[in-house]
Amino acid sequence: MLKLDKICVSFRRECQDKLFGHTKQQVLFDVSAEVKKGTCLGILGESGSGKSTMGRVLCGLLKPDSGTVFLNGVSVYGSKQGRKNLQDRLSIVFQDYTTSANPRFRVADILKEGLFVRQRRERKKLNQEKEIRRLLELVGLSYDFAGRFPHELSGGQLQRICIARAVACNPELILFDEAISSLDAHTQVQIMDLLLDLKEKLGLTYIFTTHDLTSITYLCDDVLFLYQGRVTEYLPVKQLSEAKDIYARKLLESIIVFDTEEAS
């Protein structure tokens, strides 16, 4: 469905030692990956490894210096239409649910933001109340929540609302950028169960960035290890124990015990 081919990204950096100079700092080096329809691709890496940058390239927000992103065979950055095509099919859920929901909006209004996008795209009027009911039910909350403000919700409930808003625009693909990292372990599991349920019910495709390997094993079909902007390992989650890269193995050893001599 979505394919990245040899993506390179660099950012301009002002030079401290020269008065008017600037240098380029490359943050992604020849990154290639593929997200198949109905699957979940996990992007795993430490802070600063380039996960969010890769996410921004994947969802049409950041044009790479070189390399191509294809959606169903059409180049995303090749034309305006290519980028629009992707953005019409994609939603994003961020880590910081407290700032991604407007504190002055009630839950119903937050959900209407997503419904508005869908109405405009599908050029049809939706029954808002019915849709809000459906969305709240989908994320396991009752209709009573519709009138509440974000500060009247727990972190887990607010992240459910952000997920409902992402689903409201009827996407095919959702990018979760560290979307469960700020939640406690118990709530993380509940949200991951919700994500698995929604994926099944709505036939969604996911991209999930995180620095936590456990959530990758719970949620993803394939995993890509990013280290300092380079893909060091890319394999199906079922074959995780075959990972060879040193950094990947270090992470893995914290949750898997290898029986090979090499690991001891």
Ligand SMILES: Nc1ncnc2c1ncn2[C@@H]1O[C@H](COP(=O)(O)OP(=O)(O)OP(=O)(O)O)[C@@H](O)[C@H]1O
């Ligand atoms: N807009 C920007 N301008 C300049 N440098 C940037 C920009 N965005 C990211 N960077 C740099 O690119 C590198 C990768 O950043 P990125 O946000 O992709 O990392 P990350 O893996 O998502 O980290 P984290 O886990 O902390 O969210 C960092 O060194 C960062 O400083």
Ligand SMILES: [Mg+2]
């Ligand atoms: Mg990030």
